[in-house]
Amino acid sequence: MASLKDRIGVIKLNQKVAKDIYKMVLQFDDMPDDIKGGQFAHVKLNDKSHILRRPFCICDYDISAKTITLCYAVVGDGTKVLSSYEVGEKLQVMLPLGNGFTPDKNVKKVVLLGGGMGSAVLPAIPTSNPELEYYTYLGFANKEKVVLEEEMAKVSKQLTVATDDGSYGKKGFVTNILAEDMAKLKPDVVFCCGPEVMYKALKKALEPFDVPIIVSLEARMGCGIGACLVCNCKVKRAGEEETYVRVCVEGPVMKLSEVVL
Amino acid sequence: MSNLKVNIAGVEFKNPIITASGTFGFGREYDRFYNIEELGGICTKGLTIKPKLGNPPPRIAESYGGMLNSVGLQNPGVDHYLQKDDLYLAKRDVVVIANVAGSTLDDYIAIAEKINGSKSDMVELNISCPNVKEGGMAFGVLPQSVERVTSAVKKACPNKPIITKLSPNVACIADNAKAAEAGGADAISLINTLSGMAVNYKTRKPILFNNNGGMSGPCVKPVALKMVWDCYNAVKIPIIGLGGITSYTDVLEFMICGARAVQVGTYNFNNPYGARDIAKDLATYVEENNMDINDLVGTLILNK
Ligand SMILES: Cc1cc2nc3c(=O)[nH]c(=O)nc-3n(C[C@H](O)[C@H](O)[C@H](O)COP(=O)(O)OP(=O)(O)OC[C@H]3O[C@@H](n4cnc5c(N)ncnc54)[C@H](O)[C@@H]3O)c2cc1C
Ligand SMILES: Cc1cc2nc3c(=O)[nH]c(=O)nc-3n(C[C@H](O)[C@H](O)[C@H](O)COP(=O)(O)O)c2cc1C
Ligand code: FES
Numbered sequence: 001m002a003s004l005k006d007r008i009g010v011i012k013l014n015q016k017v018a019k020d021i022y023k024m025v026l027q028f029d030d031m032p033d034d035i036k037g038g039q040f041a042h043v044k045l046n047d048k049s050h051i052l053r054r055p056f057c058i059c060d061y062d063i064s065a066k067t068i069t070l071c072y073a074v075v076g077d078g079t080k081v082l083s084s085y086e087v088g089e090k091l092q093v094m095l096p097l098g099n100g101f102t103p104d105k106n107v108k109k110v111v112l113l114g115g116g117m118g119s120a121v122l123p124a125i126p127t128s129n130p131e132l133e134y135y136t137y138l139g140f141a142n143k144e145k146v147v148l149e150e151e152m153a154k155v156s157k158q159l160t161v162a163t164d165d166g167s168y169g170k171k172g173f174v175t176n177i178l179a180e181d182m183a184k185l186k187p188d189v190v191f192c193c194g195p196e197v198m199y200k201a202l203k204k205a206l207e208p209f210d211v212p213i214i215v216s217l218e219a220r221m222g223c224g225i226g227a228c229l230v231c232n233c234k235v236k237r238a239g240e241e242e243t244y245v246r247v248c249v250e251g252p253v254m255k256l257s258e259v260v261l
Numbered sequence: 262m263s264n265l266k267v268n269i270a271g272v273e274f275k276n277p278i279i280t281a282s283g284t285f286g287f288g289r290e291y292d293r294f295y296n297i298e299e300l301g302g303i304c305t306k307g308l309t310i311k312p313k314l315g316n317p318p319p320r321i322a323e324s325y326g327g328m329l330n331s332v333g334l335q336n337p338g339v340d341h342y343l344q345k346d347d348l349y350l351a352k353r354d355v356v357v358i359a360n361v362a363g364s365t366l367d368d369y370i371a372i373a374e375k376i377n378g379s380k381s382d383m384v385e386l387n388i389s390c391p392n393v394k395e396g397g398m399a400f401g402v403l404p405q406s407v408e409r410v411t412s413a414v415k416k417a418c419p420n421k422p423i424i425t426k427l428s429p430n431v432a433c434i435a436d437n438a439k440a441a442e443a444g445g446a447d448a449i450s451l452i453n454t455l456s457g458m459a460v461n462y463k464t465r466k467p468i469l470f471n472n473n474g475g476m477s478g479p480c481v482k483p484v485a486l487k488m489v490w491d492c493y494n495a496v497k498i499p500i501i502g503l504g505g506i507t508s509y510t511d512v513l514e515f516m517i518c519g520a521r522a523v524q525v526g527t528y529n530f531n532n533p534y535g536a537r538d539i540a541k542d543l544a545t546y547v548e549e550n551n552m553d554i555n556d557l558v559g560t561l562i563l564n565k
Contacts, residue, residue: 092532223529228330229283
């Protein structure tokens with residue numbers, strides 16, 4: 001089996017980019033060269049009271065600059081601590097973990113769909129697969145929460161931003177906006193990351209279209225590498241009984257059709 | 262000459278560091294970070310007679326300096342273990358302890374019979390699971406049931422030394438240690454997790470799907486140290502101490518309180534090299550002080 005490593009990342013940037021949302025750039029002397037969009041980093045906090053690491057998807061990466069970017073929302077104690085770290089601080093990071101998005105050989109046209117903070121998973125996908133064509137849809141609660149618009153504009157043939165309240169971009173749920181465009185887009189696959197409610201809505205909205213939907217899941221984690229079995233998610237695979245799989249190893253990227261929501 | 266080797270019930274460990282059940286899988290994952298043969302021993306995930314799916318998520322929550330889990334013993338079942346992991350681990354130069362669990366006495370006997378023919382070196386009895394036949398109270402609560410399950414497993418598994426793993430959620434842990442000894446345990450390990458709850462004030466719901474969970478990590482260490490000391494004064498069989506260990510000085514504290522070896526659990530999540538690093542640091546300490554680690558066991562000097 002391939003070997004795993006815990007690496008030391010030096011913070012190069014830790015900046016507020018929207019309300020309660022930060023972008024962090026970490027540089028590694030021993031930067032891994034096998035990162036795939038959709039994989040995640042398991043970040044240790046530098047104080048003893050937080051015994052558990054925090055998982056964040058690798059928002060983007062640059063092998064030659066030896067950096068990864070994280071984009072995270074401050075939602076609790078740990079992310080608050082993370083947001084207080086200054087440039088130069090060193091963090092222990094396990095990466096890259098999980099499976100990532102792996103487009104089939106016949107895939108050319110990809111829809112990238114992000115819901116809120118889930119959008120953070122998207123930028124690394126074009127970085128890993130620059131030969132594909134991307135049509136990107138980002139949905140946020142309101143104007144204050146819009147992130148990664150610029151980054152995604154650079155790598156997308158088409159970019160649509162929507163807010164639930166219409167305070168920025170198109171008004172409405174981005175899943176419905178995508179559904180309206182589906183007939184003319186005819187993508188080979190939809191890659192999506194967002195909250196679970198979004199997956200339920202997406203499943204329904206795209207039912208009429210015969211397109212594979214691949215999603216990235218979140219779960220509370222312990223080890224991050226498959227040893228502790230706390231990150232379980234229920235799946236139902238064709239011809240098999242319902243069972244649990246580990247989001248940290250068999251995921252976080254999974255076929256939406258197999259996930260029991 | 263300094264010495265880091267310890268012997269428990271006739272089984273030699275190259276150092277007193279063992280990884281705790283449920284935090285280290287069957288060794289394969291951490292084997293990708295370092296050679297698990299650098300450890301004294303490893304304890305497997307709790308095995309049951311049939312595969313077990315465990316509890317729905319969320320199964321983990323954080324607390325100050327610790328965490329709660331409610332995995333609910335998800336495991337592939339003992340037969341799968343015997344066909345796969347038992348063979349993988351047998352090839353390695355590390356003591357392998359099979360952790361077993363059941364919800365009836367018959368379960369424990371059946372699994373003990375199977376492990377008797379395995380390649381593992383020792384058996385650790387997890388008696389913190391609810392006993393379905395006795396109204397859901399864990400086997401580990403009453404001294405009589407601790408003795409009963411220990412002696413039944415001892416009979417069913419005569420080839421392997423038996424370690425009874427004690428639950429801290431009891432009236433008097435020293436009484437349960439004595440009960441394990443009376444039941445024929447070759448050693449005891451303690452502590453398993455402390456019963457606890459994590460609550461979300463916004464939703465007014467427990468964070469864990471199972472409502473309750475087992476607390477572990479640095480925050481439980483003082484409780485564990487006291488219990489190890491209490492048990493050391495109650496029994497003659499060797500003690501494996503655990504609960505919140507994150508450094509070699511924690512190990513020294515446990516050994517001074519009476520542990521002959523220790524287990525490292527939650528800390529593996531924080532630092533994937535954690536157990537190995539502790540073993541290395543302990544080796545350095547023992548060398549620098551030119552001591553035999555066994556001389557520390559039970560040397561606590563009380564203040565009065
Ligand atoms: C594979 C993966 C990728 C992720 N990528 C991102 C990302 O790119 N950007 C981002 O903002 N967030 C991301 N998350 C969610 C992020 O891990 C949590 O928001 C974060 O752990 C919360 O930590 P906290 O200490 O602030 O919250 P607290 O509620 O104080 O945390 C307590 C514990 O619960 C865990 N926890 C709480 N909420 C979540 C959650 N939603 N998912 C997983 N664990 C949680 C924490 O890790 C911690 O162990 C991702 C989660 C996973 C599983
Ligand atoms: C995620 C998790 C799973 C566990 N599973 C088991 C188990 O299957 N059997 C068992 O005897 N103990 C189990 N335990 C308890 C540990 O082995 C150990 O007793 C406890 O965590 C205290 O040690 P620590 O503070 O070093 O983690 C588990 C603990 C954790 C955190
Ligand atoms: S987080 Fe430990 S198995 Fe997934």
